[in-house]
Amino acid sequence: xxxxxxxxxxxxxxxxxxxxxxxxxxxxxxxxxxxxxxxxxxxxxxxxxxxxxxxxxxxxxxxxxxxxxxxxxxxxxxxxxxxxxxxxxxxxxxxxxxxxxxxxxxxxxxxxxxxxxxxxxxxxxxxxxxxxxxxxxxxxxxxxxxxxxxxxxxxxxxxxxxxxxxxxxxxxxxxxxxxxxxxxxxx
Amino acid sequence: xxxxxxxxxxxxxxxxxxxxxxxxxxxxxxxxxxxxxxxxxxxxxxxxxxxxxxxxxxxxxxxxxxxxxxxxxxxxxxxxxxxxxxxxxxxxxxxxxxxxxxxxxxxxxxxxxxxxxxxxxxxxxxxxxxxxxxxxxxxxxxxxxxxxxxxxxxxxxxxxxxxxxxxxxxxxxxxxxxxxxxxxxxxxxxxxxxxxxxxxxxxxxxxxxxxxxxxxxxxxxxxxxxxxxxxxxxxxxxxxxxxxxxxxxxxxxxxxxxxxxxxxxxxxxxxxxxxxxxxxxxxxxxxxxxxxxxxxxxxxxxxxxxxxxxxxxxxxxxxxxxxxxxxxxxxxxxxxxxxxxxxxxxxxxxxxxxxxxxxxxxxxxxxxxxxxxxxxxxxxxxxxxxxxxxxxxxxxxxxxxxxxxxxxxxxxxxxxxxxxxxxxxxxxxxxxxxxxxxxxxxxxxxxxxxxxxxxxxxxxxxxxxxxxxxxxxxxxxxxxxxxxxxxxxxxxxxxxxxxxxxxxxxxxxxxxxxxxxxxxxxxxxxxxxxxxxxxxxxxxxxxxxxxxxxxxxxxxxxxxxxxxxxxxxxxxxxxxxxxxxxxxxxxxxxxxxxxxxxxxxxxxxxx
Numbered sequence: 001x002x003x004x005x006x007x008x009x010x011x012x013x014x015x016x017x018x019x020x021x022x023x024x025x026x027x028x029x030x031x032x033x034x035x036x037x038x039x040x041x042x043x044x045x046x047x048x049x050x051x052x053x054x055x056x057x058x059x060x061x062x063x064x065x066x067x068x069x070x071x072x073x074x075x076x077x078x079x080x081x082x083x084x085x086x087x088x089x090x091x092x093x094x095x096x097x098x099x100x101x102x103x104x105x106x107x108x109x110x111x112x113x114x115x116x117x118x119x120x121x122x123x124x125x126x127x128x129x130x131x132x133x134x135x136x137x138x139x140x141x142x143x144x145x146x147x148x149x150x151x152x153x154x155x156x157x158x159x160x161x162x163x164x165x166x167x168x169x170x171x172x173x174x175x176x177x178x179x180x181x182x183x184x185x186x187x
Numbered sequence: 188x189x190x191x192x193x194x195x196x197x198x199x200x201x202x203x204x205x206x207x208x209x210x211x212x213x214x215x216x217x218x219x220x221x222x223x224x225x226x227x228x229x230x231x232x233x234x235x236x237x238x239x240x241x242x243x244x245x246x247x248x249x250x251x252x253x254x255x256x257x258x259x260x261x262x263x264x265x266x267x268x269x270x271x272x273x274x275x276x277x278x279x280x281x282x283x284x285x286x287x288x289x290x291x292x293x294x295x296x297x298x299x300x301x302x303x304x305x306x307x308x309x310x311x312x313x314x315x316x317x318x319x320x321x322x323x324x325x326x327x328x329x330x331x332x333x334x335x336x337x338x339x340x341x342x343x344x345x346x347x348x349x350x351x352x353x354x355x356x357x358x359x360x361x362x363x364x365x366x367x368x369x370x371x372x373x374x375x376x377x378x379x380x381x382x383x384x385x386x387x388x389x390x391x392x393x394x395x396x397x398x399x400x401x402x403x404x405x406x407x408x409x410x411x412x413x414x415x416x417x418x419x420x421x422x423x424x425x426x427x428x429x430x431x432x433x434x435x436x437x438x439x440x441x442x443x444x445x446x447x448x449x450x451x452x453x454x455x456x457x458x459x460x461x462x463x464x465x466x467x468x469x470x471x472x473x474x475x476x477x478x479x480x481x482x483x484x485x486x487x488x489x490x491x492x493x494x495x496x497x498x499x500x501x502x503x504x505x506x507x508x509x510x511x512x513x514x515x516x517x518x519x520x521x522x523x524x525x526x527x528x529x530x531x532x533x534x535x536x537x538x539x540x541x542x543x544x545x546x547x548x549x550x551x552x553x554x555x556x557x558x559x560x561x562x563x564x565x566x567x568x569x570x571x572x573x574x575x576x577x578x579x580x581x582x583x584x585x586x587x588x589x590x591x592x593x594x595x596x597x598x599x600x601x602x603x604x605x606x607x608x609x610x611x612x613x614x615x616x617x618x619x620x621x622x623x624x625x626x627x628x629x630x631x632x633x634x635x636x637x638x639x640x641x642x643x644x645x646x647x648x649x650x651x652x653x654x655x656x657x658x659x660x661x662x663x664x665x666x667x668x669x670x671x672x673x674x675x676x677x678x679x680x681x682x683x684x685x686x687x688x689x690x691x692x693x694x695x696x697x698x699x700x701x702x703x704x705x706x707x708x709x710x711x712x713x714x715x716x717x718x719x720x721x722x723x724x725x726x727x728x729x730x731x732x733x734x735x736x737x738x739x740x741x742x743x744x745x746x747x748x749x750x751x752x753x754x755x756x757x758x759x760x761x762x763x764x765x766x767x768x769x770x771x772x773x774x775x776x777x778x779x780x781x782x783x784x785x786x787x788x789x790x791x792x793x794x
Contacts, residue, residue, distance in 0.1 A: 018213050019226040023269065067429045068421060080222065089223035096217075098421065109220045115416060128415075135419060136437040137430070148415070148440055156412035159792050169416070176417035177401035177682035181291045185421050186283045 007031060009047045020096035027092065033187065034091050037062065046088070056084030059091075064185050069134040073114045082119070098185040107183045108173045112166050123164040125149050201229065205236040209258055281665060286422040289623070289668065290432070292679035294422070296625050297661065299688065303636050304657045306389075310382055310643060310650035317378045318647050319349045321369050325360045340506050341586035346579060350586075352645050353579035353717035372729040375719045376708070379644055383701060386640075390693045397689055401682035414439070414678070428674050435676050469530045476526060477553045480519045481560040487512050488564045492572060495580065512584070513591035516557060520634065521595060524550050524627060539677065547626055547687070554634045555695045561588075562641065562703045566711060576717040582645035589638050589649065593656040596631055600667045608671040620673040628664070629688050633696055640700040644707060 005028060008016070016027050035042040037058045043050055056075050065071040075084040078094035086094070096102065097110050113119075117127045128149040132140065140148070156164055156172045164172075173179050204212050216230055278301055286294040326349075333344040347354055355375065361368035423429055491512050494505065527549045536542040565581045574580055604621050611618035635653065642649040708727050713720035720726045734750050737743045753759050 015227050015230060018216055018230055019223055021217055024267075064424050067424055067426045069429070069433070070419075070421075080224075089227075093223045103218055106218055106220055111416075132415065132440075135415065135433060136440065137433045139434075139437045140440065144441065144444060147444055152412040152415055156416075158789065172413050173417055176413040178291070178680065179417045180400070181295075181681060182418055182420045182422065184291075185424075186279075186286060 007044060007046050012046065012049075016092060020092050021099050021101035022092070022096060030092055030095060030187065031088065033062075034088055042088075051087070053080075053085045053087050054091075056086075059084065059086050064187055069137075070114055073117065077110060077113045095185065095187050098183065099187075100181075100184050104173065104180055105170070107180065108170050109166065111173075111179075111183055112169045121166070123169065125153065125163070128152055128164075197229070201232045201236055204229070204233045205240065209255060210262070213262075285665065285668065287424040288428045289672075289674045290420045290423050290428070292625060292675055292681045292684075293623050293668065295681050295685050296623070296628055297665070299629060299685070300632060300657060300661055300664075303632055304654060304661075306386060306636070307639065307650040307654040307657065309385075311648070311654055313378055313382060314643070314647040314650065317374050318355070318371075321360050321371065321374065322349055322355055325356045325358065325371075327354075327356075336506050339587070339590060340509050341583045341590070342506065342509065346583075350646055350648050351579040351582040352647070352719075353576040353582075353714075355647075355719045357719045357721050370733075371719045373733055375647075376726060376729055379647075379704070382643070383704065386697065387701070390689070390697055394686075394689050394693050397682075397686040401686050418678070423674075431674055439678075465534055469534050473527055473530060473549045474552075476523055477549075477556050480523060480553065481556050484512070484516055484519070484557055485560050485564060487515055488561065489568065492568060495574065496572065509583075510587060510591065513587045516561075516588060517591050517595040519557065520554060520592075520631075521599060523553055527553075540680070543626065543684075544687075547630065547691075550627070550630050551633070551691055551695060554630065555637075555699065558634070558637055558641070559699070562699075566703070566706060570707075570711050574714075576714050578645050578714060578718055582642060582649075585638055585642035586646060586649065586652070589635065589642065589653060589656070592631075592635055592638065593660070596635075596660055597663055599631075600663055604667045604671040621671060622675050623668055623672045625675075625679060625684070630691075633688070633692050636692070637696045637700060640697065641703055644704055 007028065008031075013024055013027065016022070017024060020027070022030065031046070034054070035044070038054055041054065042052055056072070056079075059075050060066060060071050065074065068074070072084060074094065075086060076082050078090050078097075079086045080090055097106055112123065115127060115131050116123050117130045118124070123131075125146075129145050132145050132148055153162065153164065156168050158168050158171055159165065204215060207215065212233065216226055216233075219226055219229070221229075278297075282294060282297060282301075285297055327347070329344065329347040331344045331347055337343040337345050341350070345351070349355070356371055359368045359370045420432065423432060491509070494508055524546075527546055531542050531546050534542075534545075536545070561584075565584065569577050569580055569584075603624070607618075607621040611620055635656070639649055639653040709725060711725065713723060713726055715721055720729060723729060723732075734747055738747050
């Protein structure tokens with residue numbers, strides 16, 4: 001109903017509406033945001049599902065992401081091959097999870113993947129050290145960083161294996177009600 | 188979660204999804220933690236499966252097909268509607284900018300303000316359409332003159348306008364002789380009543396949603412792990428703000444590593460007694476300050492009434508004398524909280540959270556007791572005085588209070604933020620930029636909304652005035668925030684605080700207003716010479732008279748039956764209350780049982 005658009009077929013738009021938390025207008029708006037990053041690479045007609053990938057440098061220069069300390073990890077987690085280069089599908093997926101309508105469990109799953117720097121399904125001490133350094137801009141001494149990481153593991157590790165699994169992380173999230181509103185990017 | 192290992196798992200998943208209803212299926216697909224491509228594949232497989240099962244012969248009846256089609260188009264329609272509403276909101280960009288620079292905590296104040304605005308817009312719309320517009324058809328001419336001072340005092344010319352209760356007619360309005368008629372009495376009481384019922388439901392549902400999402404767990408106050416991993420604010424997208432937040436986090440971590448954990452310190456008995464004595468003394472001082480403020484307001488208002496009764500001289504002196512009470516009330520509301528926060532600094536609480544909660548409790552107690560004493564004065568003294576139209580007097584008082592409170596809010600922004608920034612950057616450089624005081628501002632909003640709700644009965648257009656005031660406050664606060672303030676340093680538990688504020692809006696504020704309105708409608712005698720209820724023994728008598736009239740029509744006997752047996756019957760309310768109490772008790776037991784189970788499971792994992 002309303003404006004006729006020629007970017008997607010109706011089938012594609014329906015699929016996007018069913019798979020993300022966005023409405024039709026928001027999907028079109030996000031498409032234009034994606035296209036504005038590189039108008040010469042992204043065609044205006046997506047009905048044939050072209051395989052267009054934008055490099056990480058363009059994604060990381062978006063105003064919503066460019067000052068975020070975790071932008072590289074966010075792009076890597078949501079990109080198809082884990083290298084930060086995103087297709088339109090990955091782009092929509094990323095902002096759908098980071099929108100305010102996504103449920104807590106989904107956000108917790110992706111937040112866990114973002115903080116898991118070495119992609120081994122556990123947040124171990126080295127992952128935590130990298131996180132702390134990103135959060136404090138490398139201003140703490142290595143001893144302080146190590147001490148903080150030990151404290152965190154001591155507090156949050158429920159099954160006592162020296163690293164945080166997804167279950168430990170979710171258990172921690174339950175006691176942090178602010179998580180839903182802070183793990184959120186408005187676009 | 189469904190982690191897709193292997194083809195069989197996927198087959199099961201597709202089968203599961205195909206058997207759900209459309210809404211549930213869409214929600215389940217949206218929640219899946221898979222890439223978009225995978226989700227689309229699964230969605231297409233599920234749709235194929237559904238088509239196959241339809242063709243195979245499990246053909247649902249026309250009815251189910253119709254219903255499903257209707258559900259899909261209803262959902263699409265709902266989506267389009269919400270899109271249009273989103274566009275209407277100019278705030279989206281503004282909120283994004285505020286959140287980008289100052290984070291979620293400051294943003295929550297502006298979101299709360301926007302939410303309160305909705306209540307006022309809704310009230311203004313229904314009051315204007317159902318009460319004011321019909322009144323225009325039966326309006327009496329206004330022979331008073333308009334001087335500019337009316338905007339501040341609400342008296343004078345405004346007394347004979349639709350702004351106040353006194354102007355409304357008690358007749359049944361009809362354009363033609365035997366045409367459709369409009370009963371102003373019933374319209375007035377039902378509009379106000381239904382508005383309050385809808386507000387009650389909205390507040391209850393919001394409160395329940397917030398409580399369930401952000402279960403207030405006071406133990407989780409100091410958690411290094413959650414502070415590190417769960418509180419980085421992804422909303423902040425301003426370079427300076429990000430650097431500031433990183434610096435703050437660095438300082439907090441350093442402090443956390445070096446200082447002794449305050450909760451582990453065991454105080455000696457002497458020390459504990461001393462601390463309790465200090466706390467007790469501070470509470471006595473704050474309650475005493477609140478009581479003194481209330482007494483002052485009470486005596487001032489009695490003097491005010493004598494001023495009214497003495498004469499209706501419309502000269503400058505008596506008009507400005509009317510403004511003394513609101514100014515004093517607003518001064519008390521502004522200055523006494525500074526006294527409370529000074530007390531809080533003296534007391535040295537164990538955690539910053541305790542400090543915040545105690546300060547907020549004292550402030551809300553002060554504000555609500557001032558509102559309470561004013562209501563007592565209005566309902567007991569003004570209503571039984573010999574004035575011509577006591578409801579209009581009360582309406583004028585509330586109008587002045589709302590207006591002066593609005594002016595003080597703007598002044599507070601000017602002094603608290605603008606001047607403070609000038610002082611902090613030029614004269615006394617160690618102070619630095621001010622921070623936006625979220626707690627104080629939210630309590631001011633709750634106070635303003637309480638006054639508006641009380642005023643709806645006496646001045647039906649007051650929500651419109653408050654609506655304009657809130658608009659102006661939003662933009663002034665936003666500009667002041669961007670120019671004068673720095674992002675917050677300390678941790679502000681946004682979710683818990685918002686839950687507490689909505690609870691405060693419901694419990695002392697809204698319920699208090701409902702009880703005041705209830706007393707007015709049921710017990711007080713409306714004035715004889717003005718207003719839609721003139722001559723009746725109480726405002727509620729309009730409804731009882733209407734029911735008596737309905738009894739003579741056979742077509743509306745069911746309305747009379749509902750009224751007699753459900754609304755005015757004590758047995759019915761007793762049965763409902765017992766039922767609700769039983770349900771609450773059962774849910775409480777279920778929660779306790781689940782808590783025990785969670786504890787047991789936790790112990791099992793640990794071993």
